Amino acid sequence: MNHNPTEQNTSTQEQTKTIQSHYSYTEIIVWLEKKGVELYGNHFKILESDYPIIYKLIAYFLKDEATCFQYNINLNKGILLSGPVGCGKTSLMNLMKHLTATEHKFFVKPCRDISFEFIQDGYQIIHKYSKGKLYESEPKTICFDDLGTENNLKYYGNECNVMAEILLSRYDIFTAKKIQTHITTNLSASEIENVYGNRVRSRLREMINLIAFDKTILDKR
Structure with a gap:
């Protein structure tokens, strides 16, 4: 089954851009990717298609209450x-x-x-x-x-x-x-x-x- 990459990209952006938070999630992802390279080697990469999952994990582990509320995550x-x-x-x-x-x-x-x-x-x-x-x-x-x-x-x-x-x-x-x-x-x-x-x-x-x-x-x- 072929996925249209542009369609997936827009849905990913829609899911992530709605976050209203005092944290910069995009900066945190850049930092996490660097940390991942340190731990796992140069091949480590965070894919944009995984951002919706990773945003939820970041919100939870940073205890970002407002974002967790948007995602219906119980801290x-x-x-x-x-x-x-x-x-x-x-x-x-x-x-x-x-x-x-x-x-x-x-x-x-x-x-x-x-x-x-x-x-x-x-x-x-x-x-x-x-x-x-x-x-x-x-x-x-x-x-x-x-x-x-x-x-x-x-x-x-x-x-x-x-x-x-x-x-x-x-x-x-x-x-x-x-x-x-x-x-x-x-x-x-x-x-x-x-x-x-x-x-x-x-x-x-x-x-x-x-x-x-x-x-x-x-x-x-």
């Missing part, structure tokens, strides 16, 4: 960034760490790594990524990267959907302490429900803002 919730494989979700979330104020700092943790830790250390891993380590007083804001790439795992013969348990526990700390959770995934909402159950899907609705790339977007790798 009390976390972010679920969804999109096809290779569209740049992980690198964008890593870049957003550099925009985030100290009190909202988060770290990015691949779900596959958590699953390997679970095989090695068992159920304490669920505690580690939800309530916090036994010796730490506070849980932390985490971005669970690539939800859906981990598998159901057996620990001493017991099968456990590790990420489902962690997300349910993080819902509890979200309601009790307002600690946010961010997620990147290439799963759709119905796929999330199939893999993690309807309880997880309904909790996620309460915990996160959905920001989604178009399914037709090209793999940038």
Whole structure:
């Protein structure tokens, strides 16, 4: 299917030029692109077709209330960034760490790594990524990267959907302490429900803002 590039360009401009903010979003994108080149090499580029997604992420992580209101983004919730494989979700979330104020700092943790830790250390891993380590007083804001790439795992013969348990526990700390959770995934909402159950899907609705790339977007790798 051929897209008319001029049509796409105008719709991108329309979506971005309506923002009324005291931040210069175009300058922030230039800065983010430079940061991306530092982190990922000279091939890193922010495409204009991705601006509508990136503007939403910038608004959220800068806590730009007026712009978030225009985008219907709730600053009390976390972010679920969804999109096809290779569209740049992980690198964008890593870049957003550099925009985030100290009190909202988060770290990015691949779900596959958590699953390997679970095989090695068992159920304490669920505690580690939800309530916090036994010796730490506070849980932390985490971005669970690539939800859906981990598998159901057996620990001493017991099968456990590790990420489902962690997300349910993080819902509890979200309601009790307002600690946010961010997620990147290439799963759709119905796929999330199939893999993690309807309880997880309904909790996620309460915990996160959905920001989604178009399914037709090209793999940038």
